[in-house]
Amino acid sequence: MSGPDASPILTTPDGSRTALNARFGEAYGSRHGARSQAWHVFVGGSGTDTHPAPHVLEIGFGVGVNARASLAATAASGAPLHYLAYEFDPVPAATLREVAASGDAEHHPAWEALLRGWDGAGTQVAAEAGDAALEVRFADVTTADLPSGWATALYLDGFSPSRNPEVWTPEFTVRLAAALAPGGVLTTYSAAGHVRRALGAAGLGVERRPGAPGKRECLRAVRSR
Numbered sequence: 001m002s003g004p005d006a007s008p009i010l011t012t013p014d015g016s017r018t019a020l021n022a023r024f025g026e027a028y029g030s031r032h033g034a035r036s037q038a039w040h041v042f043v044g045g046s047g048t049d050t051h052p053a054p055h056v057l058e059i060g061f062g063v064g065v066n067a068r069a070s071l072a073a074t075a076a077s078g079a080p081l082h083y084l085a086y087e088f089d090p091v092p093a094a095t096l097r098e099v100a101a102s103g104d105a106e107h108h109p110a111w112e113a114l115l116r117g118w119d120g121a122g123t124q125v126a127a128e129a130g131d132a133a134l135e136v137r138f139a140d141v142t143t144a145d146l147p148s149g150w151a152t153a154l155y156l157d158g159f160s161p162s163r164n165p166e167v168w169t170p171e172f173t174v175r176l177a178a179a180l181a182p183g184g185v186l187t188t189y190s191a192a193g194h195v196r197r198a199l200g201a202a203g204l205g206v207e208r209r210p211g212a213p214g215k216r217e218c219l220r221a222v223r224s225r
Helices: 034-046 065-077 093-100 109-116 170-179 193-201
Strands: 009-011 017-021 055-059 081-086 124-129 132-137 151-156 180-188 205-210 217-222
Touching (some): 034 065, 034 151, 034 180, 034 217, 055 065, 065 081, 065 132, 093 109, 109 124, 109 132, 193 205
Parallel strands (some): 055 081, 055 151, 081 132, 151 180
Antiparallel strands (some): 009 017
8 A cells, every 4th residue: 555645743722633635735634623523523413423333434534533533432332333434545554643642542442453454455454343343445435336325324524625526526425325324324524505415416314513613514414215
């Protein structure tokens, strides 16, 4: 596996860390609070923290903040977690470790196992420990095969629509909707009008929610059947 050079680490106002992606010129997580965004928009917004057996599909693994928050939430609830993420441009394991330092699930055995296999992993890396199974596929998600009807939660966390438009198109949104199980919930930090319309056109019930720090709104979209 090849990846970009080490990314500059940023400490955000809630004390959590993220990193800057040079290719897109944006941070992987919110500069206003990476952990706050992970918990409010993705983990809490999708109900992963209360689901009895969450299956999470993440579009844009980044530096693993959402994955670690999900591990922390399910470790607290006692629910088994299945987590599948796609990442086109994986950062080095050293960056993941630095971002995770003193943060959620830093020492979770599944997270530690994932990091041990990260560098040089080829096309994917997987780890399982206790009730948590993590898998990250190093692929262009827009052309990858997505699991059908599988996800109880889908974290749409690509870079902004202006910088990374490929994962926000109506065509790709239809594929994301098909990956949700009935009752599954897609969450995203973006509340852009064209994103909201694409989710609705894909057959999802869309609602605006208050955003995480630095954002007025975010979106939650549910597959009814």
